Amino acid sequence: MKIFDPIHRLPRRLRLVGMGAALALGMALPVTALAAPAAPSVCDLACVQNFGNLKIANRLTDLTALSGKVTNQLNAGHITSSDASALQGDVTTNTNGLTTLKGQLDSASTIQAARQDVHLIYFQYRIYAVVLPRDYRILALDVAKHVDGALRALQPTLEKAIANAPSSEQQQLNTLYSDFKAQLQEAEAQIDAAQGQVNTLTPQNFDNANAIYKTAWQDFVNDEKAVRTDIHQAGADLHQISQILKGNSSGTPTVVASPTA
Numbered sequence: 001m002k003i004f005d006p007i008h009r010l011p012r013r014l015r016l017v018g019m020g021a022a023l024a025l026g027m028a029l030p031v032t033a034l035a036a037p038a039a040p041s042v043c044d045l046a047c048v049q050n051f052g053n054l055k056i057a058n059r060l061t062d063l064t065a066l067s068g069k070v071t072n073q074l075n076a077g078h079i080t081s082s083d084a085s086a087l088q089g090d091v092t093t094n095t096n097g098l099t100t101l102k103g104q105l106d107s108a109s110t111i112q113a114a115r116q117d118v119h120l121i122y123f124q125y126r127i128y129a130v131v132l133p134r135d136y137r138i139l140a141l142d143v144a145k146h147v148d149g150a151l152r153a154l155q156p157t158l159e160k161a162i163a164n165a166p167s168s169e170q171q172q173l174n175t176l177y178s179d180f181k182a183q184l185q186e187a188e189a190q191i192d193a194a195q196g197q198v199n200t201l202t203p204q205n206f207d208n209a210n211a212i213y214k215t216a217w218q219d220f221v222n223d224e225k226a227v228r229t230d231i232h233q234a235g236a237d238l239h240q241i242s243q244i245l246k247g248n249s250s251g252t253p254t255v256v257a258s259p260t261a
Contacts (some may be wrong), residue, residue: 048114052105052121056098059127063098066093066135067091073143074094083142087135094131095123126203134201134217137224141194144227151234155181158238163247176244180237187230194223 043051067088074084098121105117125131158180162173200216 004143043111045108045111046113048111048118049105049108052114052118053102055118055121056102056105059098059121059125060095062132063091063095063127066132066139069136070139073139078146079139080146081135081141083145084169087139090131092137094125094127098127101125123207124203126206127164130201130206133137134198134220137220138198141191141206141224141227144187144224144231145191147235148184148191148227151180151231154238156239162241165245173241173244176237176241180234180241183230183234183237187234188226190223190226190230194220194227 069088070079070091073079074081101117101120101124105114108114108117160178162170162177165173194260197216197220200212201220202213205213205216
């Protein structure tokens with residue numbers, strides 16, 4: 001008795017086409033649809049160490065960049081050696097701490113210990129959350145202090161030049177000079193206020209007294225911005241005074257640019 005086989009009843013050409021279509025369909029399916037599911041990847045001890053080392057290296061690079069900017073400002077005469085020393089000391093402290101942590105991470109014998117070391121990168125040092133934002137603003141404040149001092153040192157020269165100017169110019173010159181002095185006085189008050197916030201801006205306060213930290217940080221930022229605004233306006237006053245004095249023989253004081261750090 002013959003078994004009915006519909007495939008073999010088809011012409012040979014149609015059977016070949018059908019098998020080719022089935023083969024093509026199989027080739028068109030994604031490999032993952034036919035393969036067994038891949039096992040989830042697990043980060044082993046070496047994986048955790050490599051991750052931590054990368055994060056430490058990034059922070060060390062950025063601390064080195066900060067150190068270079070401090071050195072540049074010192075060499076340019078825009079900050080004092082004591083200002084530079086304070087910032088470089090903070091860079092050194094954090095660099096040494098991270099370097100020690102790297103050695104501890106590299107010698108960790110368990111994933112748990114390595115993960116704890118990685119945790120410290122973020123929660124003990126706070127390089128990106130606290131250190132770099134704070135220290136760059138301190139650097140800008142130090143530059144502003146220098147410019148403030150340079151502008152203040154011009155006051156005797158300005159007063160003499162204004163006194164020797166034609167009487168027709170003195171009212172305008174004295175108005176500008178009064179604003180010049182007021183802007184510097186306000187800048188110095190804001191410098192003092194900003195410096196008063198620095199001791200609060202620590203990684204420890206960021207973690208344990210965050211509300212206090214945030215308030216101090218916002219006050220610090222606002223004060224530092226106000227310092228730059230005041231000094232910029234004092235510089236604008238000085239520029240106008242200089243322009244007026246150019247037209248007479250009373251002498252023109254040196255114009256000092258506002259800080260750009």
